[in-house]
Amino acid sequence: xxxxxxxxxxxxxxxxxxxxxxxxxxxxxxxxxxxxxxxxxxxxxxxxxxxxxxxxxxxxxxxxxxxxxxxxxxxxxxxxxxxxxxxxxxxxxxxxxxxxxxxxxxxxxxxxxxxxxxxxxxxxxxxxxxxxxxxxxxxxxxxxxxxxxxxxxxxxxxxxxxxxxxxxxxxxxxxxxxxxxxxxxxxxxxxxxxxxxxxxxxxxxxxxxxxxxxxxxxxxxxxxxxxxxxxxxxxxxxxxxxxxxxxxxxxxx
Numbered sequence: 402x403x404x405x406x407x408x409x410x411x412x413x414x415x416x417x418x419x420x421x422x423x424x425x426x427x428x429x430x431x432x433x434x435x436x437x438x439x440x441x442x443x444x445x446x447x448x449x450x451x452x453x454x455x456x457x458x459x460x461x462x463x464x465x466x467x468x469x470x471x472x473x474x475x476x477x478x479x480x481x482x483x484x485x486x487x488x489x490x491x492x493x494x495x496x497x498x499x500x501x502x503x504x505x506x507x508x509x510x511x512x513x514x515x516x517x518x519x520x521x522x523x524x525x526x527x528x529x530x531x532x533x534x535x536x537x538x539x540x541x542x543x544x545x546x547x548x549x550x551x552x553x554x555x556x557x558x559x560x561x562x563x564x565x566x567x568x569x570x571x572x573x574x575x576x577x578x579x580x581x582x583x584x585x586x587x588x589x590x591x592x593x594x595x596x597x598x599x600x601x602x603x604x605x606x607x608x609x610x611x612x613x614x615x616x617x618x619x620x621x622x623x624x625x626x627x628x629x630x631x632x633x634x635x636x637x638x639x640x641x642x643x644x645x646x647x648x649x650x651x652x653x654x
Contacts, residue, residue, distance in 0.1 A: 404430075404431045404432030404457060405431040405432070405630060405633075405634040405635070405636070406428055406431040406432045406433035406492070406630070406633060406634060407431070407432035407433075408432065408460065409428075409432065409433040409434070409491040409492055409633070410433065410434050410436075410487045410488050410489065410490050410491050410492070411425075411428050411433045411434070411435050411436070411490070411491065411492035411493070411494065411633070412435075412436045412438065412480070412483060412490055412492070412493050412494070412527070412531075413425050413428075413435055413436070413437055413438065413494040413496060414438040414439075414468075414470050414494065414495050414496050414497035414523065414527060415438070415439060415470075415496040415497035415498060415546075416435070416436075416437030416438060416439060416448070416465075416494075416496065417437055417439040417441060417444045417445045417448040417465065418444065418448065419594075419596050419597075419622055420496055420546060420591065420594060420622045420625045420626070421437070421439075421494070421496040421497075421546075422448055422452075422622070423621075423622035423623050423625065423626040424494055424496065424622075424625070424626045424629045424630075425437055425448075425452055425463070426452060426455055426626070427623070427626040427627065427629065427630050428492070428629075428630065428633065429452055429455045429456060429457070429461065429463060430455050430457065431630060431634075432457055432458075432461065433461070433491075433492070433633075434460075434461045434462040434463065434487055435452070435462075435463050435464075436464055436465075436466055436483045436486075436487060437449055437452075437463070437464070437465045437466070438465075438466050438468045438470060438479070438497070439465065439467065439468070439497070440467060440468070440469055442465075442467050445465035445466075445467060446465050448465065449463050449464055449465040462486075462487060464486070464487075466479050466482070466483065470497045470519065470523035470526060470527060471518035471519050471522055471523050471526070472526070473522075473525075473526045473529070473530075476523070476526040476527055476530050477526070477529075477530045480527070480530040480531060484534065489534060489538055490531055490534065490535070490541070491540070491541060491542065492541070492542045492543075492544070492633045493527055493528070493531050493541070493542070493543045493544070494543075494544045494545075494546065494629060494633075495523065495524045495527055495528075495543070495544070495545045495546060495568075496546040497519060497520070497523055498519060498520045498546070498564075499515060499516055499519045499520065500516065500558070500561050501513075501515055501516050501560060501561075502557050502558050502561065503557060504556075504557055505559045508559065508560055512560065513560050516560040516561055516563075516564050517560065517563065517564050517567075519564075520561070520564035520565065520568070521563075521564040521567045521568060521571070524545055524568055524571055525571070528543060528571075528575060528586075531543070532575075532579065532584070535579075535582070535584050536579070536582045536584070539582055539583050540583050540584065541579075541583075541584040541585070542584075542585050542586075542632060542633045542637075543572075543575070543584065543585070543586040543587075544586075544587055544588075544589060544629050544632050544633060545568050545571070545572050545586070545587070545588045545589075546588070546589050546591065546625070546629075547565045547566075547568040547569055547572075547588045547589070547590045547644065548561070548562075548565040548590055548591060548592075549590050549591065549592045549646060549648050549651055549652045550562045550565055551564075551565025551566040551567075551568065551569055551590065552566070552569075552590060552644070552646070552652050553652055565590075568588060569588055569590075569644055572586050572587065572588045572642065572644070573642045576641040576642030577642065579641075580641055580642075584641075585632070585637065585638065585640060585641040586641055586642065587632050587637070587640060587641060587642065587643045587644070587645065588643070588644040588645070589625055589628050589629060589632070589644075589645050589646075589647060590644050590645065590646045590647070590648070590652070591620065591624075591625050591646075591647050591648065592614065592620060592646065592647065592648025592649060592651040592652070593610055593614065593619045593620065593648070593649075593651070594619060594620045594621065594622055594624070594625060594647075595619045595620065595621050595622070596622070613651055614648070614649040614650065614651050615649060615650035615651070616649035616650055617649075618649065619649075620647060620648065620649060624647050625647050628645055628647055632645075
């Protein structure tokens with residue numbers, strides 16, 4: 402069977418652990434080259450080295466780039482470097498994100514801006530840096546990793562919910578701008594995905610969350626990666642401006 406992403410070039414922000422790492426592994430196994438963006442250089446280099454073993458042929462590359470995605474100049478400069486090293490970018494996955502949870506009355510301006518800049522402004526930074534080259538190529542896939550919190554809200558996460566909801570509005574608007582250029586822009590909204598954070602939850606807290614999930618379990622990073630692979634592949638060439646939830650049925654429209 403032909404690899405779904407053979408000869409494709411992908412940039413994945415927040416690509417050094419969790420969902421981002423799972424997406425990178427999935428893409429590499431399907432023939433893509435991946436540039437991983439993050440701020441933890443040690444973890445980034447370790448992840449890039451680890452992912453080398455999943456390369457399918459000698460034409461593929463995997464590399465880490467230390468980039469603060471909230472900084473437009475840094476993003477734009479590094480996107481230029483990536484295209485020089487890898488070639489034209491076919492796929493962009495915006496997965497970088499942070500949380501600074503608290504009740505609104507206790508959220509500092511610093512914590513508000515940190516979440517909005519990393520989670521939402523970064524999407525402006527990366528997309529603005531990549532849409533012109535994609536327009537020239539008349540093809541491209543942009544996948545924004547939002548959250549079910551952006552759809553339903555969550556107490557103690559007004560900053561996070563605002564950033565993730567903003568990603569959805571951004572995605573739908575850009576999809577309308579870029580549709581005629583054959584560029585597809587979609588969102589994936591994960592629910593509770595197994596991670597270091599969920600592993601640390603107290604048993605009662607975890608049980609309360611599980612009771613909200615019809616399938617009765619947390620998802621795995623690979624569940625999100627599989628949907629990202631679908632959206633990045635030619636199977637989703639007529640899908641744009643959509644939000645696909647990966648949440649075990651937690652949120653149903």
